[in-house]
Amino acid sequence: MQLPYSTYLIDLDGVVYRGETLVPGAADFISWLDTHHKKYLFLTNNSFASETQVIAKLGRLGITTDKSHVLGAGQAAVQNIAHRFPGATVYVVGEQPLIDLVHAHDLQVADPDAHRADVVLVGLDRGFDYKKLTGAVLAVRAGATFIAINRDPLLPTAGGAVPGCGTMVAAIEAGSSVKPEVIGKPQPALLQEAVLSLNSTVDETVMVGDTLEVDILAGKAAGTHTLLVLSGNTTRTQLAASSITPDHVYENLATVMADTPARL
Template sequence: MLPYTTYLIDLDGVVYRGNELLPGAREFVQWLEANGKKYIFLTNNSFATGSQILAKLERLGIPATPEHLMSAGQAAMQNIARRLPGARVYIVGEQPLVELAQEYGLTVVEVDAEEADVVLVGLDRFFDYSKLTCAVRIVLAGALFITINRDPLLPIAGGGFLPGCGTLAAAIEAGTGVTPEVVGKPEPMLLLEAMERLGSKPEETVMIGDGLDVDILAGQAAGTHTILVLSGRNNRADIEVSPIKPEHVYEDLADLLRQLQQVKS
């Protein structure tokens, strides 16, 4: 634990489950603050805004500020703005994603545009044939093609599903033959952009998550250390049969915190 100056922390299944705060989450964040650690909460969510996620953390008793949260949408904008400052972006997505692009100094083109530098795909409940046609034409003309994540389905309250942004990206991919760059976990871009913001290196950073094939795989791809907590998706039996092995395993953040408190910061 001694080399870890930076903690990248998944939310659902690690900090909370639904509207329930998980054991040790509040105390773990207090420990990070007290010991001067750098940390960011990470989420693949392309639908909820940053303010909505921060408000949820506040309701659960975890004070959080914007610098301690990075969504896959933010990571995408940060990455595009660094590679193509002021780029024209065609967005398959809803208003929060449009506003986020504008915050990063990017130019959002109209939904019927014929040209752009980038096609960026997020969750879009108003996706239609016209948007598909424009996105396909722009990618075929040479635009960079990026999707927030490749999740085909988005779970919703009551046990149902919506098509996720991965489904929308797949339609554009089918029409163009171009494979999109993926921002969200298990790809490494979200983690790399978080470390870019914090000024941290992979060797001093640890990814904490509850999913072997999402969080731990992303950490390995980004070159960070990895911690799996068993308060979410995976259990010890899953670890036994998975080719993806975390460096450390704890029951939850409370269990992790007990270990950290035994190590001199």
């Protein structure tokens, strides 16, 4: 493989796997990264328990990894808060894994009845109710920094789509009239935190993804190089019609390994 990068940020669905099937070349690609001592992280916009889920799924598919190679938008959001607001009090709209992350980074979790905090952090919360909505809205209106893990309105499940993190974010935004900072792709913060975590620079980093409007746009916003694979969401027709131009285009990770770029 001829790509000249030391650091790889890798989307999962459509790049490494599709459903419960590995994309051709995925296992060889990860083995190459390990053998050549490349820095890499799998990135996910998921807002809860994502690292554990990713590790388990990759293991089922034959790729062994650990938490040092996975960064979810929830983890990145808490890291971002800890960097910017050390010791801050955070009003958390989210589930226990997100609360545990906040505690693990020496941040304080606001009392739900306090209605004041330094930061309001919003992830997926399947116990979201009027009390949490009120607390979050009042804290933002009182001056708290409003941070959303992602704006995905729906969450795919085995039984069909259900409301996602973005639905809760939209409700708080409507009540507070404040637009949130968003950590997940296509915003650049997830990639920026990934580069920082790996002690790399954007110049030596490439974002590998399958979606122009999410992965490639995020890479461009963060200042990394970009590599699109056509094994997931983006078709040749969509690529040809788009104003978003990746630095590299390959059919899949197998052609990345063979260094045979896709020809439009």
